[in-house]
Every structure is written in C-alpha cells, then in structure tokens.
Amino acid sequence: MIEKAYITSKQTATFACPKCQKSKTVNVSQYAALDKIVKVKVKCPCGYAYISILDKRRQYRKETNLHGSYTRIVKGREAEGGLMTVKDLSTGGLKLQISEKHGCAAGDVFKVEFHLDDPQRSFIRKKAIVRNLDKQVAGMEFAPNEPADKALGFYLLK
Numbered sequence: 001m002i003e004k005a006y007i008t009s010k011q012t013a014t015f016a017c018p019k020c021q022k023s024k025t026v027n028v029s030q031y032a033a034l035d036k037i038v039k040v041k042v043k044c045p046c047g048y049a050y051i052s053i054l055d056k057r058r059q060y061r062k063e064t065n066l067h068g069s070y071t072r073i074v075k076g077r078e079a080e081g082g083l084m085t086v087k088d089l090s091t092g093g094l095k096l097q098i099s100e101k102h103g104c105a106a107g108d109v110f111k112v113e114f115h116l117d118d119p120q121r122s123f124i125r126k127k128a129i130v131r132n133l134d135k136q137v138a139g140m141e142f143a144p145n146e147p148a149d150k151a152l153g154f155y156l157l158k
Contacts, residue, residue, distance in 0.1 A: 068114025
C-alpha cells in the first residue's frame with residue numbers, strides 16, 4: 001500500500017512508517033513546486049522501506065464514508081436532489097458520490113447535509129460549488145460565504 005504525506009506551508013512533510021508507526025518530518029521544498037504527482041522511497045530506521053506520495057493540497061482531506069443528501073440550487077431556488085456519500089472531507093470542501101444520474105456540471109451550487117460519525121453525530125449543512133466532476137463523483141468547494149464549522153474542524157483533527 002502506498003502511504004501519503006502532506007506538504008505543509010513550511011514545505012515539510014511528515015512520513016509515518018506503516019510498520020512501526022515512527023514518524024519523521026523532512027524538508028521537501030525541492031518537490032513542492034513540481035506540478036506532478038511525486039512518489040518518494042522512504043526507509044525507516046526500523047529497516048522497513050515503503051513508497052509515499054507527497055500531497056500538495058492546501059488542506060488535509062480525511063477519507064470518510066458518510067451518508068447524506070444534496071439539493072441543487074438553480075437560480076437561487078432549491079431544485080432536484082438526492083442521496084449522496086461523502087468520500088472525503090476537508091475544512092474547504094468535500095468529495096461526494098451521487099447515487100442517482102444527474103444533470104449537474106462544474107460551477108453548480110449544491111446544499112449538502114450529512115452527519116459526521118463523531119460521538120455527537122454533528123450535523124453539517126453547507127452550500128458547496130462543484131469544481132470537478134467524474135461520472136457520479138463530484139469534487140466540491142464550500143461556498144465562500146459559508147462560516148467555519150467548529151465540529152468539522154475538531155472532526156478533521158481526529
């Protein structure tokens with residue numbers, strides 16, 4: 001399995017050994033400006049070697065499997081909607097899988113609603129803009145006027 005390491009704003013990445021769980025933070029500035037997927041070989045002091053992908057996202061994304069619903073907003077009014085599954089989540093957006101056929105496109109606005117799987121089952125309701133679409137999977141960015149959500153922030157830290 002290929003591991004992921006996230007490049008921080010300080011151009012460092014923390015690599016965690018999948019075998020012994022020891023981690024090491026390394027300067028990766030030589031890779032930060034590259035505009036392609038970067039795979040690096042990492043050798044842990046325990047002797048285990050593995051491949052890691054450097055992820056240059058601005059925000060950490062947490063993989064999820066959260067069920068919820070969406071409603072398209074057309075000309076300021078709620079239109080059709082359906083069921084969805086949130087596949088990953090960050091403070092700035094989400095990737096969701098839509099269960100039905102749809103007629104949406106990049107730039108469309110959705111209202112998304114789902115519960116986190118935290119102990120409080122925190123309810124999230126936000127407007128999001130479709131940024132990219134591949135069949136029934138949509139990469140979305142939360143609308144700029146959406147307020148920060150404390151429950152979502154705490155959820156992503158765990």
